[in-house]
Amino acid sequence: MALEGLRILDFTRLGFGAQATLVCGCLGAEVIRVESTRVPDAIRVMPPFVPEPGERGEAFGAATLANATGAPSANRGGIFYKYNTGGKRSLTVDARHPKGLALLKELVAHSDVVTESFAAGTLARWGLSYDVMRAIRPDVIYVSMCGFGHWGPDTNHVTMGPTAQALTGLTFLVGLPDRPPAGWSFSYLDHVGGYLGAVAVLAGVIHRGRTGEGQHIDVSQLEPATALSGALLLDAMLNDRPSRRPGFPSGNRRAHPPCAPSGAYRARGDDRWVVVSCRTEAHWAALVGAMGTPAWAADPRFATVAGRVEHADELDALVEAWTSERDRYEVMEVLQRSGVPAGAVQDAADRLERDPQLAARRHYTMLGNAEVDELPLEGVPFRMSATPPHTGGRLRRGPPCLGEDNEAVLGEVLGMSADDVAALASEGVLS
């Protein structure tokens, strides 16, 4: 695997940080999650919970402290499974115990990379500042990932995905004209921020390979997002066309390149939709043909791109009259076979059960652990011919139960015997 032999001591929690080490784990790095039994990662104890066989779980929605404290175990939080594939191991250590801190320092000495996503300064207060870590391991690559990063006037600000999305313009860019933003209903920036966290780790590793140097790389959840609005930012600055203007954001319509029809159209069924997107004259001609060359399509107003864009509302209604009588997958299939870009609006159930492409590509990997049956889980969505990534990482295993690898990690990494580990456990160090 690509990152064979790389060891990451991983203090990340929640989504953003854990997404970064998930990528590294899927590429073959040994990722050791350092956790606490006293304060487990919130997503370990937050609904939805992976149900026992035959039992029905509870939906996410009101993730209050009340139902978090009612968690059936620290190993059934569903969101934990999303962000902790990659064969991560779990080691529980009480960092407040002097022997716990000493243990962590020994592990730093044996690790290539240390990752964390605590509020700025937390790890330093534990006694593991970058200066302390590099005194132990001079070439350590320390990647910190908190909302605003460790440097700057607002470092004490905290983020979750939707916070960062609001502050960086991404919430604003989802909406219909002249209505409040609809935004994202999920933490897109937990993913994007996490990917850039993984980029930071890999760049640090490549730099160290060439120079022998470690460093402290500081990742925030804001900076990975500022380039995601693409040309809109430049258009605002250079052409005096701010995104905050009447009529914008324009729903699913895109001004560049000018194209119509393009958007989400109702399909048969309850709240079912299909996207059709004609970006070229050839797409439009193919769409007309696929619809059976209706008379209205010959309307001279629709003869050019400019005409179709100008009359997009009428055009959309005519296209929707055709799509709304058909199943969304049927529309997609018919149009694609004719050479028109089209796709069903799919939810999570569709992707798992009705998407033949994801199935053929083996997008999901069945993995479980000691407490949970096998589930179809996600890893990194790309293939590498010589060093194939694996959703179960180097261990080919599901996300870890809390503390399940204490003995294996301390034995393999620090050469401790089972008795040594048991002694530490009895002193409360491994909690």
Added chain:
Amino acid sequence: MTGPAATPAATTLPGALEGVRVVELTDESAEYCGRLLAGLGADVVKAEPPEGAPSRHIGPFLDDEPGPDRSLAFWADNVGKRSVVVHDDAEVRALCRRADVLVHTLAPAQAAARGLDFGPLHESSPGLVVCAVTPFGQDGPWADFLADDLVLMALGGSMAACGYGPGPDGVYDTPPLACHGDQAWRTASTYAALAVLGALAWRAGSGQGQFLDVSAHECSASMTEWHLMTYLCSGQVHRRGPHPTLTAADGRQVAALNPDFLGPHVFAGMLEMLEDEGVAGPLSDPAFSDPVHRAGNYREVWRALKRLAEKHDGETLYRLGQGAGLPWGVIRSPEEVLEDRHLRARGHFVELEHPELARSVTYPGAPFLAPRSPWVARRRPPLLGEHTDEVGSQWSDR
């Protein structure tokens, strides 16, 4: 703590990928990959036909005047690269022999027809990493299907979860929405960059290149957070609807997340702030310190927050929430982000000279701060063919 103040001199240090040569033969769907690699310090050379890459002809354009060197869409995703005009595929293959990485967006049949499939390239350049970014990947029943960003956002699941909620009758009267800015393409491009980095890390030891197959659909399908797990756990799927927002006195909206589940300190911090502001009302009742009571009476929490919002403008409300330890954020348009004092202090936005226009342009810069291998933001986007001669003389065979 060592801060960026200690590192300005470091901006002249080489990036992590200094010396790595990348040939980019892509349409607009994957240019963001090369942008990331260029930021990491790679020498990214865009191989363009004489009329220029497709994105040079996509707007918006500077002053709304079209032209291959005036596309802002091109600028946004090609900053930091060099441009070489190629007249045939033999020239592309010659570039590849001198490169470490090829990133392309060719369908398998196209690549084969042009002599740019992995087999022959690997034969002549065993160390070459070849990354193909395509809508659906190299194989599978949809491999030949067509997709733009909108189609990928639909199939991947983002759209199903984004948009306005249903009306009072429970019926959705507005469509699922995709975020502007080509997010599925950007996600695929970012994964492509990760695949390239992984391949380069492995090549450092093995000397071997390999083929990377990036399906934009799979990338898009893997970025909807807990949606798959919710379905697996509960049999329910997420329907679309906005996150809770507060409307401030100036009409601005603030994303007001209250992650009660993180522990009792979250509500304690909020209550203190609401009491200081004189709007806590019934929340001061000790019963509310019990999370079970709170969960059952969350409407009162929300009412108090609305009373707070009526008193302050959006920026102030955002900072009040943050002062109480809450992950609140004011909803900004992209251009409003430029004013953020924190990003400014971190030196995030960079000014690059466009000598041909006798002006400078502001670009988003480093996605993270790496003092010993800093983000490289020195080159403005290339003019068409600007570096054809330069690269020809600088690049020798690998």
